[in-house]
Amino acid sequence: MSQENPASIAQPPAHSSPEETAHSIFSAALRAQLPVALWRLPNGTEVQAVVAAQLADALPPLEGPTRGFAFCPFQPSENAPVLFLPAQLYFSGKADAVPEKGEGHLPSQFWADLEKTAAKPTVGGGWPSHPGGAAKAIPRDAFEQTVATAVKAMQEGCLEKVVLSRTKTLPLFEGFDLLQAFTQLTRLYPTAFVSLVAIPGVGTWLGATPELLVQIDRHQVFRTVALAGTQPLVDGLTPADAIWRQKEIEEQALVQRYVVSCFRHLRLHEYVEMGPRTVRAGNLLHLRTDFSAAMAEVGFPKLGTHMLELLHPTSAVGGMPKAAALQMINQLEGHDRRYYSGYLGPVQVGQETNLFVNLRCVELGAHTVTAYAGAGMTADSNPAQEWQETELKMQTVLRLFQASES
Numbered sequence: 130m131s132q133e134n135p136a137s138i139a140q141p142p143a144h145s146s147p148e149e150t151a152h153s154i155f156s157a158a159l160r161a162q163l164p165v166a167l168w169r170l171p172n173g174t175e176v177q178a179v180v181a182a183q184l185a186d187a188l189p190p191l192e193g194p195t196r197g198f199a200f201c202p203f204q205p206s207e208n209a210p211v212l213f214l215p216a217q218l219y220f221s222g223k224a225d226a227v228p229e230k231g232e233g234h235l236p237s238q239f240w241a242d243l244e245k246t247a248a249k250p251t252v253g254g255g256w257p258s259h260p261g262g263a264a265k266a267i268p269r270d271a272f273e274q275t276v277a278t279a280v281k282a283m284q285e286g287c288l289e290k291v292v293l294s295r296t297k298t299l300p301l302f303e304g305f306d307l308l309q310a311f312t313q314l315t316r317l318y319p320t321a322f323v324s325l326v327a328i329p330g331v332g333t334w335l336g337a338t339p340e341l342l343v344q345i346d347r348h349q350v351f352r353t354v355a356l357a358g359t360q361p362l363v364d365g366l367t368p369a370d371a372i373w374r375q376k377e378i379e380e381q382a383l384v385q386r387y388v389v390s391c392f393r394h395l396r397l398h399e400y401v402e403m404g405p406r407t408v409r410a411g412n413l414l415h416l417r418t419d420f421s422a423a424m425a426e427v428g429f430p431k432l433g434t435h436m437l438e439l440l441h442p443t444s445a446v447g448g449m450p451k452a453a454a455l456q457m458i459n460q461l462e463g464h465d466r467r468y469y470s471g472y473l474g475p476v477q478v479g480q481e482t483n484l485f486v487n488l489r490c491v492e493l494g495a496h497t498v499t500a501y502a503g504a505g506m507t508a509d510s511n512p513a514q515e516w517q518e519t520e521l522k523m524q525t526v527l528r529l530f531q532a533s534e535s
């Protein structure tokens with residue numbers, strides 16, 4: 130293969146399935162200490178990959194032409210900056226596909242390494258971890274006390290909703306295999322956006338999120354959702370059987386109103402709104418309203434970029450009113466959310482942009498795994514139930530980190 134011509138096509142490792150090629154790309158990028166993202170779209174089959182030579186510290190316009198992968202925090206800080214991985218390598222994951230070279234050069238060591246059989250990344254620092262170590266976890270009674278404080282503030286009318294989160298750290302079991310965990314998530318959660326992002330100096334994140342933030346499809350249709358309200362999926366029941374309490378209906382309606390307020394801000398009235406309806410996310414059920422708008426027809430060719438600026442962070446991860454909720458989160462949560470409840474996904478890949486809220490995710494240390502989860506609180510919240518809800522959400526991914534699951 131040529132390393133001189135950036136537009137040329139690289140050879141995949143011999144006799145590989147597309148999934149094995151994606152795994153080889155990930156392993157070779159780790160060895161070369163290059164930023165890399167693997168993902169599988171909801172209801173998709175292909176495991177796609179992007180490798181970057183250098184990170185950008187801002188997103189390009191979502192409507193094109195720059196191709197890459199966005200990895201953005203809840204609130205940008207020195208500890209968690211906005212990051213964009215320009216696709217110096219892109220792999221579509223389709224049958225017979227080969228890794229495509231983008232603009233810019235990846236080191237020749239990476240290409241040479243890609244053709245060898247990949248050693249699997251396992252426990253002990255095979256992947257980058259955050260230099261600051263694992264986020265601080267709080268015990269159950271402290272979390273419930275925090276929820277009680279927030280509920281009181283909402284009963285006094287200071288704000289309508291706040292999403293409070295917590296973390297939980299477990300040791301990695303002997304023989305844990307990161308790529309196997311990614312594959313397990315793709316099989317367990319066919320309707321989720323499953324991703325594995327490893328960035329030197331920043332960290333390694335794995336997740337299976339149910340929440341779309343911004344989609345621009347190849348026909349230039351913009352989509353977003355209002356997702357909130359949680360209950361466990363009880364054995365033998367289907368989403369159609371779900372009955373929702375007033376508290377969850379109101380919680381989701383607040384997110385829905387927030388999305389509508391973003392359209393109104395742009396003076397856009399010609400959008401389509403469908404729902405709410407009950408959707409499944411693993412072993413949980415949520416309420417979801419779907420929004421769409423044909424960007425050219427409504428006269429907003431850059432609608433995706435504008436809506437992203439207005440939407441994030443939505444009240445599904447922040448609260449209402451936004452400023453008061455963010456202030457309360459910063460005051461009451463004892464940890465830095467970093468990339469949890471930020472957003473991530475491919476930009477201008479296959480003529481589409483697909484950004485998701487980074488939920489149901491974990492951050493890998495060399496020997497530990499940290500799960501993050503939050504729950505929407507209103508004046509009617511019960512602290513013990515909110516703890517339980519965050520436990521269930523964490524289990525979406527954390528179940529893979531209990532040795533018996535592997």
Ligand SMILES: C=C(O[C@H]1C=CC=C(C(=O)O)[C@@H]1O)C(=O)O
Nearest residue numbers: 357358359445488502503504505
């Ligand atoms: C904040 C999370 O979920 C959000 C998305 C769906 C339902 C939610 C809820 O019921 O609270 C949250 O708003 C999380 O998974 O950490």
